[in-house]
Amino acid sequence: MAEPNFKNRTLYHGDNLSFLRGMNSETVQLIATDPPFNKNRDFHATPDSLAAGARFKDRWRWHDDVHEEWTDSIKDDWPAVESLIAGARLAYGDDMGAFLYWLGVRLMEMHRVLRQDGTLYLHCDPTASHYLKLMLDAIYGRQNFRNEIIWHYRRWTAASRNFQRMHDVLLRYTKSDAFTFNLLYEPYGDWIDKDYRYVDEETGRRWRWHTVKGKRYKVFLEDRDRGVKLNDVWQIPYLGSTAKERTGYPTQKPLALYRRIIKASSNEGDIVLDPFCGCATTPVAAEQLGRQWVGIDIWDKAHETVLARLAAEGMLTADKPPPQFWTKRVHYETAPPRRSDRNELAAPSLKLKTPRPLEPWEKLSHRQMKKILAQAQRSNGNVICAGCGRELEREFMELDHIRPRADGGENHIRNRILLCRPCNGRKAQYLTLRGLLHANKKAQWLKDEGLAQLAREHARERADWVRDNFDSAECQALIGG
Template sequence: MPEENFTNTLYTNDNLFILNGLNSDLVDLIYLDPPFNTKRLFSAPIGSKAAGSSFKDMWNWQDVNEEYLNTLAENYPALTDFIASTSVVHSKAMAAYLTYMVQRIVEMHRVLKDTGSLYLHCDPTASHYLKVLLDEVFGKNNFRNEIIWHYKNASRGKRQLAKSHDVILCYVKTPNYHFYKDAILVPFESGMTEWRYSKGGQVGKEKPKGKIPDDVMIIPSLNTMSKERTGYPTQKPLALLQRIIKASSNEGDIVMDPFCGYATACVAAQQLGRKWIGIDVEENAVDILIERLSDDAGMFKDFVATKLIPKRTDLTIEPPSQSVKERLYKEQNGCCNGCGNEYLMKDMEIDHIIPKAKGGGDYYENYQLLCGNCNRIKGKNTMEFLRIKIQTRKNLLKEKIIFGE
């Protein structure tokens, strides 16, 4: 399937399954505004344009897709320790929320192009924990900004300062990321131009067009009088999305919002001549979304709305076979990918890491060799299997730390 077929598409399904079905290195910019773990149920008021839509922001282990935890155990053993510690420092709900988030962040990192950027919109409830997840998945050197969106809240705190900002964490995939500074320049404050102009006694030849804005964005939130406001809970202003999209994408690029809500990012992307992919698990929201995309982005029927999970076209389908087994056996150095013990090849079994029933495919990348015992445990109790696997990885990590690579 050509890349175009993934874009200008609104998927109404769990973003983990949709992300898992998208090709790697596909999108230029990801903006996500997930639930913040506020322990509330949000719904749009009756009579508002978005009436009928709602989403929950309360978390427990049932929200975690255990089958998808394999990558975490395999590639980020230190993060599993970190997340486990948040259940003590904060709560079990926080640990479940962070596990739910990291599963998706790993997939977002995969679908992002090397030149791409990710903006995670959150608030101080979990921003400090989410930053640790991003540091580990994206690499701490790829952190670019902690943006403060200051929205001038009218409600006052009684025994604390009034809450009036959200946090947007910006990471890039590699140092070759794109940043379109000329698209977001703002005028110098009065007096600044002259100062810059004659810096060091030298008058500059070219009049500067403006300066790169700082990391505090002062943009009003959508009040009850705002034309843009639909009543959709937590709807964000178009102006905020426009600034982010202009800074980190070009015309024709692909912008993705995996928690798209009332499709603000998709509408802003469309208005700015970008392609887009929106995902929201709320099926009820689809009619409202279609209406907004028609009204505000002039799209009418020029886009696809589907709940079907896409199929990756960058992986070759290869059913399990003896030659697959031989390759895996070599790669795993004759060790089981669960307990880490050595076995003869005849005593190992090919396992689908993500079961086919949960969206996993017959791809080489989705296979591992397990000993009979680990394979049985995995079939019966995913978490027990992962515990064994994490223990093995931790021991490997410890060895690396003590003895070097």
């Protein structure tokens, strides 16, 4: 396991993707985070509050927010994630697709930095919780899903034609089966005195009658002080506008909620990370409970707010003006940490890979590869499928791997081919091209084996030519034009 390459009490300022990518793998015990939820609005802090001036956007647009680099790499390395995002885009709209891509790449890096005994709590609400659960099943593994926790609160809401919306959702996933979990209890309600209405004269313990098949037994209340085991519906009051811990930050969450998460899934001294830490509720809760912490936020006022909050909580004492003379110094960084491990990034099938530097010809986008291969496999104005030999219009062709990703096949053009949609579906993530030919023969889908072979040869020749002539004007015109 790698050593952390960041210090306790660090607050990173900027887009969390670059900071997450800079963190060593498997270094963090707990990630408790509350990203934007795709609420299609912008949030602003209350003027004159501690957080005055803070704002962040929670609107997502396909053309502005989705990078070709992400879609390509997710399509290649995380086919299940790509399919579910495509489904969400169809069912909900482009904005949900864009939001899921944006958050998906970050959830993959969070998975990488989590230790084997680590846990993720993803705070969301019903706007996207169902799509996010699918995505976490695909990234963290459905066997690592532990709870859907309902945070139930009461607040004032306007009249509407729906039942009042009074809950958020916390999705809890672990990295493996060997996770940290401390069972928590909450006090018994008043019902307990009514239910266990008798008191044993000798021991003072409460008890009640329990009847089984007509026979009555005495049942003692085990431990009055310890309370009842916590279930997955958490009643924690919403932060009112006059609450003492209010900083004015628009989406601030109660400390009680994050303290509970931290107590349940980490021990003293463990490292807690919040990559969307806002006004630092997670760092403050972690500090209160004797955990180490790292917070990341794109908002530039986060640092001042954390210091002011920690000081208000009595956890920092200053004899000189902040920030350099705080006795427990908070490190404020704007550059990502330097990796001191093997530099792995989140990669296919949850395996970690050590990236090697790519040659320029290996970095072609899907669009560019499709264009080159469509020319190589063309015939009579159409494109020949390299799986069945059918001649179809380019729109019916899909880019696939010759050697599957699951088998170590690479993403560059020399391992690519264009297949018609049925062949691509049949090949899925596991068949080789040879395996596809056999499957097509069996299913009587193979139309012209000779043509399919010709298409493959032309594609291979063209890919070799691109590799060998990448810098030539002809090749550049082919890629760019």
